[in-house]
Structures are given as structure tokens and as C-alpha cells.
Amino acid sequence: MKDVRDELPLFEVFIRAKNGLDHRHVGSLHASDAEMALTSARDVYTRRSEGVSIWVVKSTDITASSPDDKGEFFDPNDDKMYRHPTFYNLPDEVGHM
């Protein structure tokens, strides 16, 4: 028997927990189309009231950075402390930033 998994594309699921927050990646699932991915995401990822909004996107539509590029992508920023806004004096009233 052919594995159904081979036939259904993978979708990544993003959920917004409440208004004002960003959508966050929560996981992935298999579905035949975007509509099915959306309803399945509702059943798989929001059944305990985890969300108010769902995005799904085909996993193949995501372009990701390669682990091999880690050196050239990220390492050069490690010694550029001046890019961090840590040299300002903040008034106490501002609290956590």
C-alpha cells in the first residue's frame, strides 16, 4: 500500500495566541490543500484555546538559511557591540525594554 504521507504536502502552522501578539510557529502538518491545512491546524493546534488566528504556509514555499552559511551570515555580528542599543541611559520610569 502506498503511504498517504507521500502524497500529502507538508504545511507549517503559525498561531497568534491573542490580539496584539505576533503569529508564532507552532508546528507542521500534512494536508491536501491550504483549506484543509487550516481546518486541521484548528483541530490539532487550537483545541485548548491556544489561538485567535491561524496562518498556514506550504513548507516548500519557505526559503531557509543553510546551517553551512552560519559562519558568514551570523558570526560577523558577534563582535559589533555598537549595534546594540546598550549605551543609552534609560530613565527608571521606562522600566523593562
Added chain:
Amino acid sequence: MSNPQTLFDYLIRLGDNSLILGQRLAEWSGHAPILEEELALANIGLDLIGQARMLLTYAGEVEGKGRDEDRLAYHRDSSDWRNLLLVEQPNGDFAKTMARQFFFDHFQYLQYEALSRSTDERLAGIAAKSLKEISYHRRHSSDWVIRLGDGTKESHDRMQKAIEELWGFLPEMFDMDAVDDAMLAAGIGDDVASLRDEFDMAIEKVLREATLDRPEDSWSVRGSREGRHSEHLGYLLAEMQFLQRAYPDAKW
């Protein structure tokens, strides 16, 4: 004020529909074709069992003989059940389960929409609360009917076969008997007969999109309002009621 026995009869019809279909969906647990559907079917089944709990609890209170939801669920023989013949039909393949769900969801949506305006506040509240769930069930099953009908040749043929096998169970949903008439007159129940046109329109729209043919009205079966069920209900109850039958009044 209406006769309590009539209201009881009316409420268990509603509650039994939800409970038996919920039990059928629970049978898919561990057997669904994909994990995502496994969860969806269990969720929908639990929604239905939740409705049944509210309705049977209310029915027991109306009856006033001390029967609670569990008593009504686990200590009634098949001839005392009043669920539609449609909902007790076996799961069959996934297409048949979806066809059964599709017909019931569309029917239940229209029925509960009407019941949310019932003069019986408790029933109206149960209907209104359930309506959001049912909207989702309807969307889920309609999507699958379209997806399978307008899918591969294999899925199309299975879906077409499924709706043909269940088509004759639909007329019963829209029957009105003395209990329905009395509840309608009291402003408590709805006129299910009047829902048929809207039901047909909604169903046919989905079937067209699914490239499925509307079956001929060549056969129909009835009997659930008098407690005459298909053989399948007995087997379902034997499983569902086993624990309470073997160990009466066992507690967790």
C-alpha cells in the same frame, strides 16, 4: 405549559442524535486515515457528546423520575432510543463517514438555528451554544465531500456510492409527528418539514462543486420516532453500554 412527557420525548430525540453520532465518530479513534483527521473526528465526536450531555440531563430533569444523563445513556434498550436512523449507520469507509456527517451537519445546523429561537430558554441556550460548533462541523464535512468528490476517480466513486447508500435516510429527518407538532405549537420545537428546501439547496450546491450526482429519490426508510431501528444500533449500544450493563452503577 406543555406536557412534560412530550418535552422529554422531544429532548431525547435531539440528545440521542448527538450521542449516537458522537459514539460512531469515537469508533474512528486509532483508525483514522491520517493523524490530522484522527484529531478532527475525535473533536467533532466530543462536541456531539457534549451536546448530548446537556440535552439528556435536561430531559431527565423534565421527566422527573430521577434519571440523569448516564442513566439515559447507559440503561436504555434500543427500542427506547430516538436517534435518526442516519446517525446509527456504520462508519463504512472514510467517504461514508463523511457523507453521513455532511448530511447530519447541514440538517443539524438548520434545526439548531431554529431552536436557538425556542421559547424554552434552556433549549434555546443549548442550541445557540452548539451552533458555532456545528458551523465548523458543516464546513469540515462539506470540504471533504468536495475534496473526495472532485478528487481522483477512486475517491469520486467512493463518495458517490456513499451518498447513494445514505440518501434514503434523509426523508425521515424532515418528518413531523404528534410530538413535533405539539412542540411546534408550544413555540418550543421547530418545524423540520419546512427546512427541507433550504437543506436541499445547501446540499446540492456542495454536490455540484464536488462533481457528484444527486441520487434519485427511489427509496426511504423510517421508524426512529417509534423506536424502530436498524440492526446496527444494537451492536453500537452493546459496546457503548457494556460497562454499565456488566457492572451496574459502577463509579470511576
